[in-house]
Amino acid sequence: MSTTPLIPRTAGPRPGGRSARVQAAIHQAVRELLAEAPRDSLTVPAVATRAGVTPSTIYRRWGDLGQLLADVAVETLRPEATPEDTGSYQGDLLAWLEQYRDEMSSGPGRAMLRDVLGAGTENTGKCALYCTQQLDAIHERAAARGESTLATEAVLDGVVAPMMYRILFAAQAPTNEDVASWLDALLQAPRHST
């Protein structure tokens, strides 16, 4: 295993001022239109009209509709809260992993993953970053409690990865029992780090 982190722990600065307000209006227009009609019927001109901008503003900033959809999807994936504190490391991990499984294997979760993965690499990195940050937060809370912990990368490889592989590629979605069994195997393996 390498010693540098697989996923950079910091995201870039968020845009501010007028361009941020324009971006927010366009994101909001996409979310509204997605709630009203099938995703296949979405067009750049329709988003522009709803947001009160010209289509060229969208093409200039995002290139095409796919990139815009990926941007909106990854913004929706940004966690809104720190992971639930259940009082123990194993409990925190299981609660967060079950919630993540539930969200990602839902219809809207799959559509977001499709948008993010279809568009390219910057957004997939952000998606992994959010996941890593939540696992890091669980790790730090457990360390503060004095519990022995796993490396975040081990949880990514051992639980998050098979969960996502099944969601993306397999005919059967992963269950909470699968998640619990992958986590058990990991916690029982003789590879704990702190």
Add this chain to the structure above:
Amino acid sequence: MSTTPLIPRTAGPRPGGRSARVQAAIHQAVRELLAEAPRDSLTVPAVATRAGVTPSTIYRRWGDLGQLLADVAVETLRPEATPEDTGSYQGDLLAWLEQYRDEMSSGPGRAMLRDVLGAGTENTGKCALYCTQQLDAIHERAAARGESTLATEAVLDGVVAPMMYRILFAAQAPTNEDVASWLDALLQAPRHST
């Protein structure tokens, strides 16, 4: 774990006759055009002209360019040979997994994954099926040699899944050392099946 296989082991019947020849001509046109110009510049009319069909033939069969690209990508992912016979189960697994890692993390491999994952579920299922069939073939050869083996699903969860997660989401691609280390952990775990 469930007792039904995660990935169906059989693909549907392949189309025959005239429609198969039309499909082959259109696939070939896509591959030629992808070799000549950037993927973003590809259009349905250009593919139609090259293949000698009308654009409506393409729209009727595939719906849109994304579905056609996904179809071509998944056809390219179809394995051309049985996995190399190195003389042992561990050797066969390692050789195939390293080759798969090499192919999937390459530029063309990532582009294919993007096309397949961006388009929807039928093609992702085929992608997983090809992988499962190759692992099954390695499994059966080892069983015929009398070697103890892992369940194919354990190799998918323990090695293929973290490999694909890193290729799709992480900043750093997986290395052959990662693959060997995931496989070692799996072979040492007390969960062998036959």
